[in-house]
Amino acid sequence: MTPVxxxxxxxxxxxxxxxxEGLDLSIPEGxxxxxxxxxxxxxxxxxxxxxxxxxxxxxxxxxxxQDMTPAHARQxxxxxxERGLYKKMKVGEQALYLAQLKGMDPKVAxxxxxxxxxxxxxxxxxxxxxxxxxxxQAQKIQFITTVLHEPKVLIFDEPFSGFDxxxxxxxxxxxxxxxxxxxxxxxxxxxxxxxxxxxxxxALLNHGKKVLDxxxxxxxxxxxxxxxxxxxxxxxxxxxxxxxxxxxxxxAHAGSGHQAVTVQAPEPMAGLLMxxxxxxxxxxxxEEVLPSMNDIFIxxxxx
Amino acid sequence: xxxxxxxxxxxxxxxxxxxxxxxxxxxxxxxxxxxxVGPALLSExxxxxxxxxMVVDHSFLxxxxxxxxxxxxxxxxxEEFSEAQALExxxxxDEFDGLLYLPLSxxxxxxxxxxxxxxxxxxxxxxxxxxxxENHLASAATEEKLKMRGVDxxxxxxxxxxxxxxxxxxxxxxxxxxxxxxxxxIGFGAGFFVYIFTFLYAAQIxxxxxxxxxxxxxxxxxxxxxxxxxMLGKIxxxxxxxxxxxxxxxxxxxxxxxxxxxxxxxxxxxxxxxANPGMASSPIPAEITGTLKALNLPLLVSSFLVxxxxxxxxxxxxxxxxxxxxxxxxxxxxxMLPLTMPLVLTFxxxxxxxxxxxxxxxxxxxxxxxxSPIAMMIRLPFGVxxxxxxxxxxxxxxxxxxxxxLAGRIYRIGILSYGKKxxxxxxxxxxxxxP
Numbered sequence: 124m125t126p127v128x129x130x131x132x133x134x135x136x137x138x139x140x141x142x143x144e145g146l147d148l149s150i151p152e153g154x155x156x157x158x159x160x161x162x163x164x165x166x167x168x169x170x171x172x173x174x175x176x177x178x179x180x181x182x183x184x185x186x187x188x189q190d191m192t193p194a195h196a197r198q199x200x201x202x203x204x205e206r207g208l209y210k211k212m213k214v215g216e217q218a219l220y221l222a223q224l225k226g227m228d229p230k231v232a233x234x235x236x237x238x239x240x241x242x243x244x245x246x247x248x249x250x251x252x253x254x255x256x257x258x259x260q261a262q263k264i265q266f267i268t269t270v271l272h273e274p275k276v277l278i279f280d281e282p283f284s285g286f287d288x289x290x291x292x293x294x295x296x297x298x299x300x301x302x303x304x305x306x307x308x309x310x311x312x313x314x315x316x317x318x319x320x321x322x323x324x325x326a327l328l329n330h331g332k333k334v335l336d337x338x339x340x341x342x343x344x345x346x347x348x349x350x351x352x353x354x355x356x357x358x359x360x361x362x363x364x365x366x367x368x369x370x371x372x373x374x375a376h377a378g379s380g381h382q383a384v385t386v387q388a389p390e391p392m393a394g395l396l397m398x399x400x401x402x403x404x405x406x407x408x409x410e411e412v413l414p415s416m417n418d419i420f421i422x423x424x425x426x
Numbered sequence: 427x428x429x430x431x432x433x434x435x436x437x438x439x440x441x442x443x444x445x446x447x448x449x450x451x452x453x454x455x456x457x458x459x460x461x462x463v464g465p466a467l468l469s470e471x472x473x474x475x476x477x478x479x480m481v482v483d484h485s486f487l488x489x490x491x492x493x494x495x496x497x498x499x500x501x502x503x504x505e506e507f508s509e510a511q512a513l514e515x516x517x518x519x520d521e522f523d524g525l526l527y528l529p530l531s532x533x534x535x536x537x538x539x540x541x542x543x544x545x546x547x548x549x550x551x552x553x554x555x556x557x558x559x560e561n562h563l564a565s566a567a568t569e570e571k572l573k574m575r576g577v578d579x580x581x582x583x584x585x586x587x588x589x590x591x592x593x594x595x596x597x598x599x600x601x602x603x604x605x606x607x608x609x610x611x612i613g614f615g616a617g618f619f620v621y622i623f624t625f626l627y628a629a630q631i632x633x634x635x636x637x638x639x640x641x642x643x644x645x646x647x648x649x650x651x652x653x654x655x656x657m658l659g660k661i662x663x664x665x666x667x668x669x670x671x672x673x674x675x676x677x678x679x680x681x682x683x684x685x686x687x688x689x690x691x692x693x694x695x696x697x698x699x700x701a702n703p704g705m706a707s708s709p710i711p712a713e714i715t716g717t718l719k720a721l722n723l724p725l726l727v728s729s730f731l732v733x734x735x736x737x738x739x740x741x742x743x744x745x746x747x748x749x750x751x752x753x754x755x756x757x758x759x760x761x762m763l764p765l766t767m768p769l770v771l772t773f774x775x776x777x778x779x780x781x782x783x784x785x786x787x788x789x790x791x792x793x794x795x796x797x798s799p800i801a802m803m804i805r806l807p808f809g810v811x812x813x814x815x816x817x818x819x820x821x822x823x824x825x826x827x828x829x830x831x832l833a834g835r836i837y838r839i840g841i842l843s844y845g846k847k848x849x850x851x852x853x854x855x856x857x858x859x860x861p
Contacts, residue, residue: 138855174649176842180860193652201649205844207642212440223432224650268646 160328437663495558536567635749737799750840795825
């Protein structure tokens with residue numbers, strides 16, 4: 124399947140600073156794609172290129188197989204990290220203005236906006252000035268204006284920064300709904316928990332280069348470290364284990380309050396360990412501990 | 427509608443809907459009227475009161491004169507008062523503002539007397555009075571000199587002739603009355619308007635750009651519109667506001683002038699006219715109406731529009747670049763000086779342009795795009811060769827194309843750069859940077 128966005132050898136320098144150094148990326152259609160990386164990794168530069176705000180020094184960007192042009196930018200909804208609204212402008216008027224800039228017919232835009240405003244209980248704010256809105260309400264308006272023209276690709280740069288937990292959940296649910304309806308979502312974030320929760324694919328950037336990319340589950344599998352967790356009832360016995368296997372001190376299991384040990388093996392041996400350890404205690408569960416995206420992130424960046 | 431048009435439309439509508447626009451548009455003509463009439467009224471009502479001077483006149487040059495201009499003269503007997511005694515007397519007498527001392531000359535040489543005349547100030551004698559005294563003493567001295575040479579001053583007065591050459595402009599249609607004063611007034615007025623308009627509206631562009639940057643909406647916008655389109659949309663939207671405001675002012679001022687002239691209030695001798703209704707039918711002097719007819723008004727008005735727009739576009743683009751380069755209005759100072767300098771300098775040189783409207787200074791200032799919008803408007807009423815006008819307008823167009831290009835390069839990078847105090851070096855880097 125043709126990826127919805129395909130980057131090939133993207134390079135961008137600002138004087139002596141190299142923001143992107145030959146970046147190759149393929150964003151599959153219908154995915155929720157997480158773009159990760161520390162500050163200065165080149166995430167925002169890449170997103171600005173996709174939005175045709177800046178051009179690469181070299182390399183290509185393709186949108187659904189075609190060389191990308193400014194016209195394609197209308198099929199994208201972009202919520203940048205640095206986002207805001209005209210403070211003195213009326214809320215409804217401003218939302219209409221942004222919709223028109225995305226090529227929407229004013230009448231259609233107005234109807235759709237009214238629907239969104241009803242859904243998010245913002246109707247009474249239509250004729251108020253933006254400066255009268257609370258921060259959360261302004262963020263809702265920003266989200267609405269990003270997705271209103273029903274773009275094929277939605278790009279969110281740090282979408283949850285500055286959101287309170289209630290609004291963050293609301294936005295997350297909306298993202299998932301739009302994804303179910305067919306949108307491809309490109310998410311740039313530091314929040315690893317949202318990556319694990321939302322993303323089907325990720326790419327990790329560091330110093331303008333791609334460090335790793337692929338399906339989240341596959342990446343976690345690839346980074347498995349043969350670590351297992353055994354949760355059991357009662358006092359911890361002295362476990363007898365095969366050579367090369369290490370068992371940690373027992374501690375309270377965060378979820379259940381029962382005792383748990385972490386077992387570190389030199390190679391995959393879940394079956395063997397289950398067989399050997401289960402009879403030595405009163406077991407509740409035995410599972411493989413896959414590294415979190417946070418661990419992979421830190422490990423890859425430090426490497 | 428193209429994104430560019432949508433941007434321009436928003437810029438236009440968001441400004442003309444503001445109450446301040448309505449207020450400025452309605453009060454503008456009153457404000458400019460006040461600017462013209464105000465200084466005259468002010469000097470009328472703040473005229474200095476009479477001042478009293480003690481006079482010790484050893485030479486009897488001022489004899490019989492008790493008032494010179496606004497100075498009342500009180501004479502001390504020169505035989506009783508030396509200069510030092512007179513000064514002592516001045517100190518003790520509060521009602522006097524100063525002392526005029528005219529020394530004795532042994533052979534009654536008026537030049538000697540006046541070279542050694544002294545005015546002692548107690549309560550700052552006004553410059554007007556000093557000038558009046560000098561004039562009066564100069565005439566008295568001349569009269570004395572004539573008498574000493576046996577010439578009757580009355581003969582000299584009779585022999586003096588007042589010359590008033592009527593200046594005429596030779597045009598294709600023949601000779602026409604030339605009114606330098608009126609041309610100067612029109613030239614200065616038009617130049618002043620261009621100056622004010624350029625500053626007023628270019629500053630609006632700059633504030634608009636800063637607002638977009640500080641409110642962080644700019645990145646959302648440039649994901650739909652190219653930065654240059656956004657900048658040009660803003661510049662043209664605000665230009666439309668300026669033109670609309672100007673149009674309303676012209677119509678309003680015209681209506682007010684018409685209404686006032688119809689009621690006869692504009693006439694300098696309204697009372698006289700009222701007393702003699704048959705004396706004149708038009709309240710505006712014939713000389714002025716004649717010159718107004720002689721001036722090429724359509725050329726003046728259309729040139730005004732060209733220079734107003736040209737100057738505004740040229741400076742507007744640069745002001746937009748400044749707005750993009752900074753994070754707040756307080757940071758604009760360092761970039762504003764080189765931008766405002768040419769405008770202010772041209773305005774300061776306005777009187778030199780008027781003195782010699784076809785001289786080299788006037789020519790160069792009126793063809794260089796950074797000064798031509800003001801300088802050419804000052805020159806135009808005096809008549810400017812068509813070729814020079816075309817050259818000036820052509821260069822102005824090239825000028826604003828250049829500044830727009832330059833500003834566009836700074837703008838596209840500047841609007842997305844936050845938090846760093848930008849230097850001229852940074853601007854140079856931005857100009858050279860690939861988009």
